[in-house]
Amino acid sequence: MRLLGIVFKVIGGWRLIYMMMNKxxxxxxxxxxxxxxxISWSDLLTNIKEKYKVSSLENGLKPFPMLYEEIFLGAIKKQHINERELKSYISDCVSQIxxxxxxxxxxxxxxxxxxxxxxxxxxxxxxxxxxxxxxxxxxxxxxxxxxxxxxxxxxxxxxxxxxxxxxxxxxxxxxxxxxxxxxxxxxxxxxxxxxxxxxxxxxxxxxxxxxxxxxxxxxxxxxxxxxxxxxxxxxxxxxxxxxxxxxxxxxxxxxxxxxxxxxxxxxxxxxxxxxxxxxxxxxxxxxxxxxxxxxxxxxxxxxxxxxxxxxxxxxx
Structure with a gap:
């Protein structure tokens, strides 16, 4: 009976853990x-702007998604890059974390x-x-x-x-x-x-x-x-x-x-x-x-x- 009680206690404990896992x-x-x-995000932005020759762009108070678009569009005008190339570069940097x-x-x-x-x-x-x-x-x-x-x-x-x-x-x-x-x-x-x-x-x-x-x-x-x-x-x-x-x-x-x-x-x-x-x-x-x-x-x-x-x- 004692063994049975231990078994039920263990099962009950696992059931509680499972319930918490899904709560x-x-x-x-x-x-x-x-x-x-x-590398920080600030460093990454600086590196991107230098790599694609748009370093004159100011970060300022621009929302990041719009700053990204500005960097991308600026890079297109200068180098006609593919966006996948830019994102691949970012991906390589991020994967080093x-x-x-x-x-x-x-x-x-x-x-x-x-x-x-x-x-x-x-x-x-x-x-x-x-x-x-x-x-x-x-x-x-x-x-x-x-x-x-x-x-x-x-x-x-x-x-x-x-x-x-x-x-x-x-x-x-x-x-x-x-x-x-x-x-x-x-x-x-x-x-x-x-x-x-x-x-x-x-x-x-x-x-x-x-x-x-x-x-x-x-x-x-x-x-x-x-x-x-x-x-x-x-x-x-x-x-x-x-x-x-x-x-x-x-x-x-x-x-x-x-x-x-x-x-x-x-x-x-x-x-x-x-x-x-x-x-x-x-x-x-x-x-x-x-x-x-x-x-x-x-x-x-x-x-x-x-x-x-x-x-x-x-x-x-």
């Missing part, structure tokens, strides 16, 4: 990569899905070999996913194995948003029989076809913990998704939206970005402020806070 996910931005020594201890700590959290805006594979700890998404996407990233060590990584802005998928310019952002809105609101017209044709909203409302197919599904079905991501207002794809979700929850009173969204920031950036913090709160995102200036210690505290919320031990 929340992480949305991880590029700032975790800044802990590792290497080295993983650090925060990447490892993220991998140790017992969850099935990790969403990232990063193009590199430092989160996985190894370079992926192929995109396992239901659709073979060459440009956009609605279904783009890579699997490693029993986890699924959703590279929502493309990955460095596929330079054409890297989302940088205004044109790419708008195309991505168009695909996202079709998936969520209008429904899809993909030829694949494995992809649901009805819109995500219709399926969630009718409680039909709710099998996870896209990273977008997670924003309506699981808690999302966002960190390492500045969420600049030029990230029109993510801001639209937050807006649409909040409108459905509060304006259309969609009862199936029960998950929570969390955004982690430091005390310093919270005080410097109050406008953005207010926007996030209006969009049903809870702000969690952590008073820690050291970047590595800050992200350790973020991950500890996530674990504490779901009563997870330090290692699983």
């Amino acid at each position: 929340f996910t992480l949305l991880v931005g590029n700032d975790i990569n800044n802990i590792s020594p290497g 080295k993983q650090n201890e925060i990447h490892q700590l993220i991998r140790e959290i017992p969850i099935e899905n990790i969403i990232t805006t990063n193009y590199d594979f430092s989160l996985e700890g190894q370079t992926s070999t192929r995109n396992t998404g239901l659709i073979r996407e060459t440009t956009y990233s609605i279904f783009r996913r890579h699997e490693s060590e029993h986890k699924t990584y959703w590279h929502i802005h493309g990955d460095c194995l596929n330079p054409s998928s890297i989302n940088l310019g205004y044109e790419h952002y708008c195309g991505q948003l168009q695909k996202m809105r079709d998936y969520v609101v209008n429904g899809t017209n993909y030829s694949s029989e494995t992809v649901y044709k009805d819109s995500l909203m219709k399926r969630l409302n009718q409680k039909k076809g709710t099998k996870l197919q896209s990273w977008i599904d997670l924003f309506f079905t699981q808690d999302i913990h966002i960190f390492g991501l500045s969420l600049d207002l030029v990230e029109i794809d993510l801001w639209w998704l937050l807006t649409y979700r909040a409108r459905n929850k509060y304006y259309k009173r969609s009862s199936f939206i029960k998950n929570q969204l969390f955004y982690y920031t430091t005390k310093k950036w919270y005080s410097l970005s109050k406008d953005k913090m207010q926007l996030l709160q209006a969009h049903d995102v809870e702000i969690i402020v952590i008073d820690e200036a050291d970047k590595t210690k800050y992200y350790k505290k973020v991950l500890a806070a996530v674990r504490k919320r779901y009563e997870l031990s330090s290692r699983e």
Whole structure:
């Protein structure tokens, strides 16, 4: 009987872990990569402008997607380059990013899905070999996913194995948003029989076809913990998704939206970005402020806070 009790306890423990794995996910931005020594985005922009002889262009206060378009268009006029060539150069630079201890700590959290805006594979700890998404996407990233060590990584802005998928310019952002809105609101017209044709909203409302197919599904079905991501207002794809979700929850009173969204920031950036913090709160995102200036210690505290919320031990 004692042995049987131990067996049930173990099974119950694994069942609890499995339930937690499917209750929340992480949305991880590029700032975790800044802990590792290497090239910064500022350095990369400088190198690109020098390589394509458009170094006279000023960064100023230009939104990054528009600055990218300016660099690209300037390079076309001077050298008639192919955009894939430019993105391949960026991909080669990004792929040199080295993983650090925060990447490892993220991998140790017992969850099935990790969403990232990063193009590199430092989160996985190894370079992926192929995109396992239901659709073979060459440009956009609605279904783009890579699997490693029993986890699924959703590279929502493309990955460095596929330079054409890297989302940088205004044109790419708008195309991505168009695909996202079709998936969520209008429904899809993909030829694949494995992809649901009805819109995500219709399926969630009718409680039909709710099998996870896209990273977008997670924003309506699981808690999302966002960190390492500045969420600049030029990230029109993510801001639209937050807006649409909040409108459905509060304006259309969609009862199936029960998950929570969390955004982690430091005390310093919270005080410097109050406008953005207010926007996030209006969009049903809870702000969690952590008073820690050291970047590595800050992200350790973020991950500890996530674990504490779901009563997870330090290692699983």
